[in-house]
Amino acid sequence: MAGQITMDVLRQRLAAHQYKLTTQRKTVLQVFIDSPGEHLSAEDVYGILRGKDKDIGLATVYRSMELLAEMGILHKMEFGDGCSRYEIGSMSPDEHQHHHLICVQCGKVLEFPDDMLDELEKDVTEKTGFKVVDHQVKFFGYCKECRAKLG
Amino acid sequence: MAGQITMDVLRQRLAAHQYKLTTQRKTVLQVFIDSPGEHLSAEDVYGILRGKDKDIGLATVYRSMELLAEMGILHKMEFGDGCSRYEIGSMSPDEHQHHHLICVQCGKVLEFPDDMLDELEKDVTEKTGFKVVDHQVKFFGYCKECRAKLG
């Protein structure tokens, strides 16, 4: 079970909401399937598709990515570089979760396996009544390479 | 010791960087001192000051908040509502740290005491060589009030 998101998942989830399975939506999802571990902005995706002679409007890229996020297929996030970025999720919410390590020197974004946050989530709900459904953890600091350069 | 940020802290930190202590910078800091626990955007601060007949330009609000963040007096953050928000910090980096609980229903942002993340930071550095200097944790979910309304 679980596993990666496929085009079939897109079909199912769109159908469940009476949304249409269009060429553009498939094309956008394909970019994310082909770029595992990337954090792509709308411009990124638009550029990748234009480079492949795929005809799509920038507004459609924005609309598609927003819809895919609404379907739970993509996750939207901000790394402070002025634009929203998305990454593809997995079928199981518990699988392949990770924190982001953002280098304040070079801007690179690394990933780190996410564990031991369940406990904290439970604690939050018990103490505040806030029902947690998702979380995002960002660490700011200096990546190995920048540390080496900085001495 | 440690304690809250005061106008004197601003004076000291600006002086340490050869920046000038201006009326506008003091005014902006005062808004944050007067609004503990708030996450204010540039427009928010601008609106508050105009409501008090304080004469200041929006661009100056942006520049001041960015500078205060550079001085470590404010912390910049994004909650996905399309603008950057800032909150005032405390003198000690270890004090009064908290996570943010963002209600996906009403948009409210709550706070939760931050502990037990030091361990995770150490783990990150040991395993990746990434030197962590700061972190931000966001939990998405449903606040107590919205849960009650939704049944």
Added chain:
DNA sequence: TTTTCTGCAAACGATTTGCATACAC
């Protein structure tokens, strides 16, 4: 006095929207 800062308005970049056409169902 000298340099930095402010205010204004224009510039900017990311994102959204209106509307006529094209496409999925």
Added chain:
DNA sequence: GTGTATGCAAATCGTTTGCAGAAAA
């Protein structure tokens, strides 16, 4: 066929910037 989705261009929104005048040091 019917209604939704797309593409384009214009509009919008938050934020940044250039520059002349104002204010710290």
